[in-house]
Amino acid sequence: MQTSDLIRILPEIILAVAGIVVMLLGAFQKQNAGRMHPAIALLGLLGAAGAIAYQYPWRSLDPAFGGMLELDAFSAFFHILFFLVAALVVLSSSEYVAQERLASGEYHALLLFATMGMGLMASSNDLIMIFIGLEISSLASYILVGFRRGVATSSESSLKYFLLGSFATAFLLYGIALMFGATGATNLTEIHLALQAEQNTVTAMASPQLTPLVGPVPTALVGLSIALLFVGFAFKVSAVPFQIWTPDVYQGAPTPVTAFLSTGSKAAAFAVFLRVFMVALEGSAQDWVWLLWVSGLLSMVLGNLAALLQTNIKRMLAYSSIAHAGYILVAFTAHSEEGVAAVMFYLAAYALMNIGAFAVVSHFGNRGERYVEMEHYAGLGYRAPLLAASMTVFLLSLIGIPLTGGFFGKFYIFRAALHADLVWLTVLGVLNSAIAAYYYLRVIVFMYMHPAAEQIPVERVRPAMGFVLIFSMAATFLLGIFPQAVLDFASQAAALLLENLGNGVL
């Protein structure tokens, strides 16, 4: 091991240390002395972001730990996104943690640990590291989901998430095992080379020095492994038909945790999903593209149709998150450089608007999350004009109205799909976004055009929450008016990710 290896995982080390410090402080301090925890968590996130910035030209030509970790531009993009998401969640949950009397030390420690696992996921270039990162972030999430211990729905959703999540992880692990059995490698680059060599031998252009194996790669095993890996990742991104857990878990989890799961965890899962399928399995794209096609379409249709029927805002946003996973899969189906860039841009735009929306939901929810039904929002447009206005911005962005980040996110996705000749999928996707407009607009209609049946109390917005709302609103507009900077970064990262695949020197 060299010092450069340590610098590669410096962000993760900083997060882990900050997490342990917060955890111990939470245990050893007196009750309700939790003001320091968010500060330390934010410092840790800032330090980790600094460690990413320090390695600036993110062009890792010397992967760390024998090729297990790779801090390329792709991974840097996702790291920055995760840190941003985590910081916004920490800020927006300060009200919530105090209100619900959650154990602040553990809460922030788990958030940091989950973020660390997500960071590892984004950097890992090896199936084993991916598994470890996934487990670190998942285990922390399972606990966070059940953090309102006195509430039955919270415990229920935690248990559901844990059982189904472990089951899905088993699929993933089995897929990894079969892939190792087929190619003799867990490193993504080596798997790519092994599969490529297999195709070369088929076309009588054998290059034996590339294959880590002596025998041919059993294609049936590879196909089975791809299917199992797909199940594991599709569960994590909550794509149909592995989405069943999403509404229950998102509804039962504390609202800031829901925001974290639907943005951070989803982005992390998509990061590994993209890296595994676009780097390791790029050569057998014809085997998995149709899986993404079907799953993407079903996610959009099912997510949007089910969201139409919801009366609970959190549940509605959960179904909308399934639909958004579907949109992202549309760009993924294009399996091009442009598609990868579109996925990355969309994840960033989605994260910012969704965190904003959940922050408003969390604030309106009040003690014990009592006011999370659609009818509670009636008349809020006049009683809490600023909060309602920001919610309107986030919802319009989720629809994909121009001038918001959501518009360009969808635009890039459908452009990438069209360039890959996925005309039908694009048409169906656009139709779906039209359906989606109905249930987002319904919330706005409730806020501005319905008389309030029950005057729900609205607390004053504290500075931290105010900052989150202003920041995510500004970012949503920024991505909607000047998307170029972020898109350029995403495009470069995507180009770097796929650059050397053709000639086998990665």
Add this chain to the structure above:
Amino acid sequence: MPNYYIQSYIPILMLLAVVILLAVGMLVASYLLGQHRPTREKLTAYECGITPTGDARHRFSVKFYLVAMLFILFDVEVIFLYPWAVIFKELGIFGFVEMLLFLVIVLAGFAYLWKKGALDWTKADSGGL
């Protein structure tokens, strides 16, 4: 398709077949050859030879679960120490520092759960754990 990798599992498959045949054979043989005189006592659930009392589905204190989980955690930690100790000399100072770091992290967890009262059996509520 020649499948060299699967082939190495054939002995295991054969062993599996032998095991299943043997087990089923023994059960069938004792069923066919033996005498059947079922009594009430014989038909009750087997509980270490004494007369069974009560239902098997009790509610256990959650502390058993907690202790079992903590045991697994620290047990696994010790498992890491064994291979490390075997090649301690080859690893040199690097391995020593690495293991110290690992132990410090585990100790932090230990301090946390000690302070939280997870090891205190008699405490009514284990400090929020």
